Amino acid sequence: MKLHEYQAKDLLEATGVRVLKGAVASDPAGIEAAIATLSPGGPWVVKAQVHAGGRGKAGGVKLAKTREDLREKARAILGMTLVSNQTGPQGVKVRKILLVEACDIAHEIYVSILMDRKEGRPLVVASAEGGMEIEELAATHPEKILKEHLDPLAGMQPHQARDLAYRLAPGEAPDSPVPAALAELLMGLSRAFFKYDASLVEVNPLIITPSKDVIALDAKVALEDNALFRHPELEALRDVAEENPKEVKAAEAGLNYIALDGNIGCLVNGAGLAMATMDLIKLHGGAPNNFLDVGGGANKDTMLAAFKLLLGDPQVKGILVNIFGGIVRCDLVAQGVIDAAKEVSLAVPMVVRLEGTNAEQGRALLATSGLPITPAAGFNEATLKIVEAVRGK
Ligand code: GDP
Numbered sequence: 001m002k003l004h005e006y007q008a009k010d011l012l013e014a015t016g017v018r019v020l021k022g023a024v025a026s027d028p029a030g031i032e033a034a035i036a037t038l039s040p041g042g043p044w045v046v047k048a049q050v051h052a053g054g055r056g057k058a059g060g061v062k063l064a065k066t067r068e069d070l071r072e073k074a075r076a077i078l079g080m081t082l083v084s085n086q087t088g089p090q091g092v093k094v095r096k097i098l099l100v101e102a103c104d105i106a107h108e109i110y111v112s113i114l115m116d117r118k119e120g121r122p123l124v125v126a127s128a129e130g131g132m133e134i135e136e137l138a139a140t141h142p143e144k145i146l147k148e149h150l151d152p153l154a155g156m157q158p159h160q161a162r163d164l165a166y167r168l169a170p171g172e173a174p175d176s177p178v179p180a181a182l183a184e185l186l187m188g189l190s191r192a193f194f195k196y197d198a199s200l201v202e203v204n205p206l207i208i209t210p211s212k213d214v215i216a217l218d219a220k221v222a223l224e225d226n227a228l229f230r231h232p233e234l235e236a237l238r239d240v241a242e243e244n245p246k247e248v249k250a251a252e253a254g255l256n257y258i259a260l261d262g263n264i265g266c267l268v269n270g271a272g273l274a275m276a277t278m279d280l281i282k283l284h285g286g287a288p289n290n291f292l293d294v295g296g297g298a299n300k301d302t303m304l305a306a307f308k309l310l311l312g313d314p315q316v317k318g319i320l321v322n323i324f325g326g327i328v329r330c331d332l333v334a335q336g337v338i339d340a341a342k343e344v345s346l347a348v349p350m351v352v353r354l355e356g357t358n359a360e361q362g363r364a365l366l367a368t369s370g371l372p373i374t375p376a377a378g379f380n381e382a383t384l385k386i387v388e389a390v391r392g393k
């Protein structure tokens with residue numbers, strides 16, 4: 001689950017990270033209220049709150065010097081469609097903005113903590129040269145990216161934090177407060193990563209001001225969905241408006257669904273079979289529209305919800321149903337297809353492969369339904385048929 005910057009800053013502040021919080025607005029009245037809470041002097045920064053990075057380069061972060069300028073920029077950014085390298089060409093609508101006092105920057109550092117799945121341990125990725133060009137730096141100067149694994153039980157150790165701090169802010173005077181403050185801030189990021197079961201904590205830029213303050217100027221936190229049950233209070237931070245509407249709908253129906261960008265809708269039971277189905281579609285030159293595991297205990301309602309989701313998706317040009325009935329009964333699946341096709345017209349080709357429990361009854365139901373469904377007698381044949389059916393669409 002991704003969080004907005006302003007939410008991430010609240011969580012980081014609670015684990016001892018120094019942040020500038022500002023005030024959030026989502027409509028013109030909110031802008032006025034937010035401005036009233038800021039220091040009157042300025043300058044300030046207006047920041048789009050969307051679940052995507054690269055806002056600075058996309059015009060979603062703007063400095064304002066006067067109050068009038070602040071109001072104008074806030075109104076311009078709120079409601080704009082922000083297109084960054086992380087949003088896709090269609091962009092995302094800005095529904096919330098953060099207004100915050102600006103601060104002077106002497107130095108920008110990059111730091112993130114994420115899960116290194118290969119090593120099975122959290123990994124700190126950091127660079128003394130942070131800021132908006134970090135992706136380019138990683139590509140052209142990989143030696144400037146520091147990496148440090150964390151112990152999964154103990155978290156960041158003070159000696160690791162000190163070592164990182166000296167490498168991230170080199171050349172500080174012996175009496176500079178920066179290394180100690182930076183080390184403390186890094187410890188706070190680690191505490192946040194562990195406390196909230198985060199999958200990502202990223203601060204870019206982490207700044208050193210001319211007066212030697214160390215502040216997390218930006219904050220990105222993603223929470224591990226599989227651990228959210230341990231943090232019911234964090235569920236309130238979910239912003240469904242920012243999430244893929246198809247995935248939101250699927251989650252409401254209790255479906256295990258991930259949207260992809262192909263045109264073959266997949267309805268499969270079992271995560272392994274679903275993965276294999278997508279692989280085979282790809283192998284035969286097609287592109288899956290989604291991952292969907294209806295699960296072993298799929299009932300009529302979940303089947304209906306699954307078909308409605310796929311049939312209602314204009315991107316879907318064909319549907320492949322691949323069911324191996326173990327616990328789930330093939331006749332129930334077939335009935336789900338028929339019921340859904342009655343509610344949402346079946347305007348695209350559908351190939352169905354049913355095997356296992358009650359497969360015979362299932363196939364008979366489909367054959368007599370009058371629906372334009374192509375049966376397939378095997379997994380390979382089924383994928384070949386659907387790839388062929390959507391070719392050129
Ligand atoms: P991102 O592009 O989505 O990562 O958004 P950031 O919050 O990182 O902002 C982009 C850039 O705007 C930062 O790298 C800073 O250079 C600049 N910026 C953000 N806040 C301030 C601020 O308070 N003062 C100044 N001078 N620059 C800021």
Ligand code: MN
Nearest residue numbers: 203204205218
């Ligand atoms: Mn940033």
